[in-house]
Amino acid sequence: MSGYSWISVISLFCYLFLFMTFLAVKKEQKVIYTFMALLVVLILWSGGSFAMRTQLWPSVNFWHYVSVCGIMLLPVMFYHFTLDFLEEKRGHGRVIWLLVFVGMLVFNQFTNLLIPTPQVVAQNGHLEFIYEYGWQVYIVFAMAILCMGQMIFLIYRHSKGDPVVFHQLLPIILGVVALIAGHALATLPVFLGFPLDILSGVINACLLFYALYQKRLFQMTMLISRPNCFIMALIAGVVISYRFVLPLQAFLTQKVGLQHTHAMILMAMALMMVIGLLYLLIASFFNTLFVRSGQQQSELMAAFSQEITRLLLVGDILQKLSDVIQEAVGSQRIFVLIRSGEMYKIVYTASPLEEKNFTFSQDHPLVTYFKEHTGCILYREFARTTVYRGMWESEKQLFAALELECFCPLVCENELLGLMLLSKKKNHVAYHVGDLNFLQSISTICAIALKNSCLYEKALDEARRDELTGLISRKYFYELLDQEFDKAGNSALSLCVLNIDDFKLYNQLYGTNEGDLALKRVGEILAASVGENGYASRINGKEFALILPGYDTYSAKMLSENIARQIGDINSRENRIGSRLTVSIGICAAPYMASNARELLKNADAAVYSVKRSGKNGILMYSEESYGQAMERTRHQSGYNEHASTIYALTAAIDTKDHYTFQHSQNVAYYAVELAKAAGLDASLVEIAKEAALLHDIGKIGVREDILNKTGSLTPEEYEIMKSHVDNAANIIRYLPSLDYVIPGVLSHHERYDGRGYPRKLAGEEIPVIGRILCVADAFDAMTSFRAYKKPVPVERAVEILKEESGQQFDPNLAGIFIQLVEDGKIELQAKTAAEIFSNNQTNSEGVYTA
């Protein structure tokens, strides 16, 4: 090998090294392929030159042609590389230049005129390769310069007035200059024999490599794989030993006196040690320069990927994510927002003291950006996007206050699950590409885990929540009560049990949909009132409970009063007729009044029961006395009998105003009972029909006497007042807690089957059956009785009217049954003459009075 052959060797190894590296690079852009093709050309050139100078088999000429092939194709490949680097879509003579240079190559092959085969001359024991160029070589130069000129023109056009692009393209321009200069200088006599052209090729390749690196078309860490480090160490070892092997051998054999074999073994060992040492040095150098942070990040990411699969809860996953990011990247503050409905809400901050009162809506510019872009972005880059122009000033101030620098999307299956906001790094160094790549990878891994855990938590939550109100379900309530009781120890824990009053009636009056809405509203009030300080649960259809850790009896009472007031406000908003939404609340607090969770619940229940028995719509703290009273009251008979005397008194009171009402109620009760029985209603409904009939006109107590006893027709205003007796009746009966079940019947006895009645204009089957029965019975008695304003109608005529109004005023089915009863004589006419009425009333009144 001649003195300058090492330059060929180095260049060859250099190209091979780059080529091997780029084999592993992701070839997303065409320019990577072109660069590899350029490397192949350079390998042909350097390899041919090296093989020729070392006179390898088959011949000097063969390797010369290989080398020439590389040289000739170099400008055209370089041209292709530049066009691809510039992302030029037009051809710009790619094919023409290819034909020109291939043509020259073929021409040279046959004529040996352009680049002649060198003469091999032995000088001082060394072989020299002397090229004797003719003028024809300048044709090659001219073509190469033309090709390079066009390249530089294209580069100029692309970078004109754009310093950034010019900076990107500068290495390529310098590469061109190096190549031309190298080849031009190589023809000068002073450099005769020195492969300056090959050296310029190496410089050019390095510059192109730098251009690609600068454009971020590959990662530097690709270079520093173990095999690459070893190859570098090997090359360096060979070059070093090539220079020192002969002097060292001479020294060992001649000066030290070792045998040739021993000297060879020693030298081989020394070479191995040098290569090994070089490998360690190179690996350590690259590790310090590039790999350490990357390696650490890779290890952390691998560990994170493994650990995250074992985590189920969102909070745990985000905690892990935060730890990893803080360790690998060093972000000072981390905020994670997760999508919840239409908003992205803060679910995690690295420090618990961070600002948590902000949410992003779907139209937030950052959300909009991440719906279209999947990569992490630095704030300063985000601020340069068009969507950023929609940011509010307050949001910009918030971002500035939080010192945010980097944003990462949490995307899984094209769905933006959440966002991660990172503040500046602890070491105040800016985020670099490596950090962004790491964050991108870890966000992707995390997003998948998050999606699963969100689904899990959702399922868990659904299982623990009441579907209608969103409050804690009964089952979970018991679990929580036990947990909280154990947790409370000797500190206060209150339990409030809330029972909505007359809810069955509410449902009957307004329908189950309205009832459900009312439950929802109550649920919302409870959830909002308790907040994070306790738990609200729906433990039964109309029964709710609040577990209030840390609340003593007084605090629980204050809260209960607040809740009762809010529930009462629902009525004023809804303007309900007939039934108001009220709540009975029982409170018990541990450790004052209960020694275990079960007792706590039992006592609170007892307190509610006590409120219910005492007229509802109240709050009661449990005490032994109240419990005793509640127990006592359970022994009372519920229903009509309980209030019979009150009702009797009320009806009698009406009688003083309207002499017909008392008897009328009795008559209607008789007809209603008979009709209910004939219609096949069960005994309890028959009883309700009776009681409702007795009470159906009780509201007349609130109607002026002159209207009640008016002999002529009522004016519209008077009629309106008269109609109010229905609502009045419902309001009176409400205060008889055990009789509230009759309210639907009473409230609807003036509804018409065709929907033209009052007060709620119900129609058909919407009208409670008791109401429909009362309607028939009431009308029949009204027709057949004597009234101040009319004489009684004969029974036959009354039956006819029932028939006529069947399906209009009356339920056709019930009217039919009633007519049948009358016609069959199963119903006795109850109406009395005016004289009888008055004499009866006198007796009853007296009876009442004496009672």
Next chain:
Amino acid sequence: MRFQEKLRKYSKKELWDEYCGFLTLKPEEFMRIQRRLLQEQMELWSSSALGQSILKGKYPRTIEEFRQIVPLTTYDDYAPLLLSRQSKSLPADPVLWIQTTWEGGVHPLKVAPYTKGMLDTFKHNVITCLMLATSRQKEDFDINVTDHMLYALAPLPYATGLLPLLFADEIDIEFLPPVKEAMDMSFKERNIQGFKLGMKKGIEYFFGLGSVLYYVSQGLTSMQEGERKGLLGKLRSVSPTTMGRYLVAKRKCRKEHRPLLPKDLFQLKCFMCAGTDNRCYKDDLEKLWGIRPMEIFAGTEPTCIGCETWSREGVYFFPDACFYEFIPEREMEKNMADPTYQPSTVLWDEVVAGGVYEIVLTVFKGGAFARYRVGDVFRCIGIGSKTEGNEIPRFQYIDRVPQVIDIAGFTRITENSINQAIKLSRLPIENWTAKKEFTPQNRPYMHLYVEMERTMLTTSAVSLQVLQEQLGVYFKYMDQDYQDLKKILGIDPLKITLVKCGTFAAYRKKFGADIRKMNPESCEINDLLECHSHEGIGRRGQIYEWV
């Protein structure tokens, strides 16, 4: 990061995307930004004392509610709080107050508060204008730190004076003359000094009102003519490059037998004009400078809200300066006929190509004005452009609303101001109507059609010259800008035509209504003149009394 640093750090494409990316927004994306920023502004404005002075206790929650609840406003609605500069009453703290003349208002000046957010947006949009003004195609602009700008606009506290400060915040381009020095100079001095420096250093950007640009350009041409005598002396202060360019240009002009024009000496990269009547000057300016001026739209109340692009095919509005609503022409007419009528508006994405609209603005970022009738009329000249590769509407500035006569962007004359001038002049004018018209050279002027009081004709001097001079004097007295119009541009913006006594009455009789005082249609003017030329008109008894 300043724009200047960005020029070094980012490629042209990246900077284009940042500043001019709005041009390729889809209409829904544009409206998303609009709606979002309005939501912010709505909350700030509604809860401010200023907003509540108009809303009277109401709080709009949605954009639809905002458009229903907030009436269309004029400066009168804001004057009590703004003129006394009550910062605490505003939606956000103002950083500075900008003023302008309030023609026809109860006060000679109008002031408008500028918040930090508004100024940031203004700055961003001004850089966008600069990029688009220097661009010849998409993603290709030409801005250099070493460039020089000749700037022919009023200094602070006028809005135009804000622009050099905004530019200076972003890039170290040199203003000719430097802004600090220019503030103490008269308009003429500024121009002379600016051109002198321009000859020395070169001029790359030129920015001003269309009319002023034209005047200044003419001045330059005449200055070159006048310099023939002392050329050598003048050239001493000129750089060798400019001297070379001057000599080459002179030779070329001599060959072509034409005077030296600014384009022979300067190769402008950017030529921006603002104000009204630009279309009257654009062609001439292009001939003078070899480059067509790019129009930008800005005002004291709304800041900079739009500009043209390299294609010069219409103004595009910026998505983040104001919320745009447009009163369709028919609604404008209804409102003119009945000032109590509240015209309905359409949104930016509801305009139709060819439609004429009065613009209504709600200033974003804590601005004071909501649903504000700034008094400008635009035509939507197209929706989507192949040249610019977008789908959004572009507009052409037409003029001020008909109730205002704006001459060359300098003065705004209203019915009030004409009445005042007549009153002060004590001229026996019985009836009048005013219309903005254009000379054959396409220069704007106000044409006042006047009918004198019959009874005063024999006792008052009412020749055309007297009328012209008297009214001119009082217009100047009332309006500094009117005075400047004459002083700076040398334009006499008033032309008077006397019509016979009884002409207006005849018009009323014939058409059943009075002719509009301000800017009646051309056909209405023709009708009036027809009444004027009718022989029967003007006779009361036997003689033409005013002859």
